[in-house]
Amino acid sequence: MDKVFPDAPSALNGVVKDGMMVMAGGFGLCGIPEFLILALRDTGAKDLTVVSNNAGVDGAGLGLLLETRQIKKMLSSYVGENKLFAQLYLNGELELEFNPQGTLAERIRAGGAGIPGFYTKTGVDTVIADGKEEREFNGKRYILETGLFADLAIVKAWKADTSGNLVYRKTARNFNPMMATAAKVTIAEVEEIVDPSELEPDQIHTPGVFVQRIIRGGGYDKTIEHLTTRERA
Amino acid sequence: MAWTREQMAQRAAREFRDGYYVNLGIGIPTMVANYIPEGMTVTLQSENGMLGMGPFPYPGDEDPDLINAGKQTITELADSSYFDSATSFGMIRGGHIDLSILGAMQVAQNGDLANWMIPGKMVKGMGGAMDLVAGVKQVVIIMDHNARDGSPKLLKECNLPLTGAGVVDLVISDVGVFEIGGSGLVLTELADGVTVDEARKRTDADFSVAAEIAA
Numbered sequence: 001m002d003k004v005f006p007d008a009p010s011a012l013n014g015v016v017k018d019g020m021m022v023m024a025g026g027f028g029l030c031g032i033p034e035f036l037i038l039a040l041r042d043t044g045a046k047d048l049t050v051v052s053n054n055a056g057v058d059g060a061g062l063g064l065l066l067e068t069r070q071i072k073k074m075l076s077s078y079v080g081e082n083k084l085f086a087q088l089y090l091n092g093e094l095e096l097e098f099n100p101q102g103t104l105a106e107r108i109r110a111g112g113a114g115i116p117g118f119y120t121k122t123g124v125d126t127v128i129a130d131g132k133e134e135r136e137f138n139g140k141r142y143i144l145e146t147g148l149f150a151d152l153a154i155v156k157a158w159k160a161d162t163s164g165n166l167v168y169r170k171t172a173r174n175f176n177p178m179m180a181t182a183a184k185v186t187i188a189e190v191e192e193i194v195d196p197s198e199l200e201p202d203q204i205h206t207p208g209v210f211v212q213r214i215i216r217g218g219g220y221d222k223t224i225e226h227l228t229t230r231e232r233a
Numbered sequence: 234m235a236w237t238r239e240q241m242a243q244r245a246a247r248e249f250r251d252g253y254y255v256n257l258g259i260g261i262p263t264m265v266a267n268y269i270p271e272g273m274t275v276t277l278q279s280e281n282g283m284l285g286m287g288p289f290p291y292p293g294d295e296d297p298d299l300i301n302a303g304k305q306t307i308t309e310l311a312d313s314s315y316f317d318s319a320t321s322f323g324m325i326r327g328g329h330i331d332l333s334i335l336g337a338m339q340v341a342q343n344g345d346l347a348n349w350m351i352p353g354k355m356v357k358g359m360g361g362a363m364d365l366v367a368g369v370k371q372v373v374i375i376m377d378h379n380a381r382d383g384s385p386k387l388l389k390e391c392n393l394p395l396t397g398a399g400v401v402d403l404v405i406s407d408v409g410v411f412e413i414g415g416s417g418l419v420l421t422e423l424a425d426g427v428t429v430d431e432a433r434k435r436t437d438a439d440f441s442v443a444a445e446i447a448a
Contacts, residue, residue, distance in 0.1 A: 027281040027282070027300070027302075027304075027318070028300065028304040029297075029304075030281070030297065030298060030300050030304070031298070053318070076358060077358050077359060077360050077361065078357055078358035078359070078360040079357060079358050080357035080358070086355045089355070090355065098356070098358050098359060100359055100360075100361070100362075100363035100364050101280065101318070101322065101359075101360050101361040101364060102280075102318075102321075102322025102325060102326055102361060102363075102364030102368075103322075103363075103364065104318075105317075105318035105319040105321070105322050106319055106322065106323075106326075108319070109319040120326065120367075121326070121367045121368070122326060122363050122364045122367040122368070123363050123367070124367070124397075124398065125395060125397070125398035125399075126363065126394065126395045126396065126397065126398070127350075127394050127395075128359075128363065158298075168315075169298045170283075170296065170298040170299045170309070170315055171279070171281050171282050171283050171298060171299055171300055171301075171315060172297075172298040173282055173315055173316070173317050174281050174282050174317065174318050175317070175318045176317070177317040177319075178317060178318065178319050205317075222297035222298070223297070224295065224297050224300075224306060225300070225304040226300075226303065226304050226305040226306070227295060227305075227306055228289045228295075228305035228306050228307075229289050229290055229291060229292045229294075229295060229306070230288055230289040230290070230291060231291075232291050232292075
């Protein structure tokens with residue numbers, strides 16, 4: 001079976017429907033699946049629930065799906081840096097479920113690993129604990145969080161081989177590896193697709209079993225949100 | 234006279250110990266990295282997936298795939314490592330990080346911390362703050378002692394939604410240093426030129442004064 005698709009629109013063909021849950025990798029604009037987000041916008045799919053640590057910025061990343069009002073609900077840990085998001089949320093046009101970042105990461109990891117729930121001390125005695133089961137272990141209090149499993153995961157990696165094995169680069173890894181494991185269909189977009197003989201089996205970050213479709217994105221924007229440098233001595 | 238932001242960051246750096254793994258929040262906490270004592274090994278964790286965070290890059294050397302949790306461009310060191318977000322927060326939640334230095338909107342005398350949400354205003358989210366205060370061994374807060382309108386931030390009880398309950402170990406403000414432990418809130422150091430009386434006037438919380446500075 002060939003996992004390699006010619007482009008993002010063809011990779012999304014047949015797997016997108018209204019009301020679905022989509023996981024989108026990235027931290028800020030670092031390690032986001034730029035081309036799959038664009039193609040998802042162009043499918044016109046609506047009422048999406050999107051799981052992503054952030055919501056992009058105005059005019060980039062998931063901000064593009066906010067402009068077109070295709071997102072009904074976001075699960076995120078931090079959504080600053082996006083004026084349109086604030087406006088849609090305050091107008092009641094967008095639902096939002098905040099998850100502590102580590103809880104969000106673990107919910108995705110758990111979902112992909114077949115674990116329906118886990119106990120964590122993050123959020124005990126805060127609004128995050130409202131309505132959640134609490135339990136004591138060794139005299140300490142924990143709350144129950146549930147695993148997440150999506151209809152579709154769109155992730156960004158650095159390299160893939162044609163079997164779907166993925167390698168990420170630096171901090172562009174972030175949420176991508178867990179999301180790749182936690183959906184019915186995972187599509188990876190990468191900067192380079194190579195022959196399996198070219199990736200060292202010991203260096204694979206995401207084994208190919210988790211990846212159903214692969215595309216190569218060309219000409220990445222890779223927008224830097226806060227360019228920060230030091231002076232040469 | 235009171236401590237400047239640089240002096241607060243310098244004071245916070247005195248909490249470092251050789252071999253510590255440390256997570257620094259955004260703002261003044263980030264400045265603490267500039268004061269790691271000579272000869273001491275302190276490894277900085279960035280919760281988006283990196284241990285061994287290096288300095289900002291020289292112009293032209295920036296890499297969009299290499300950022301810190303504040304989304305600023307950074308560099309790697311010889312002993313840096315990268316990992317996914319679940320591993321990163323496993324490190325944090327699992328108690329493997331020694332010290333977290335964060336900012337605050339409010340701290341209560343029992344160690345409650347509020348730093349993520351003001352009801353009625355647009356909420357940006359807690360990011361990794363709730364995980365950090367729940368999991369890291371020692372939590373140090375650096376903050377201005379009073380809000381812009383002059384109201385105290387060190388309180389008997391927080392009235393903003395909490396980031397964590399009973400999680401703060403030490404507060405460093407422009408007024409001085411306060412420890413939170415078995416004997417409640419204790420003023421242990423005063424900034425240059427600040428008196429105990431002034432500290433009391435600017436604080437809502439009940440606190441005792443350590444013997445060294447009570448005189």
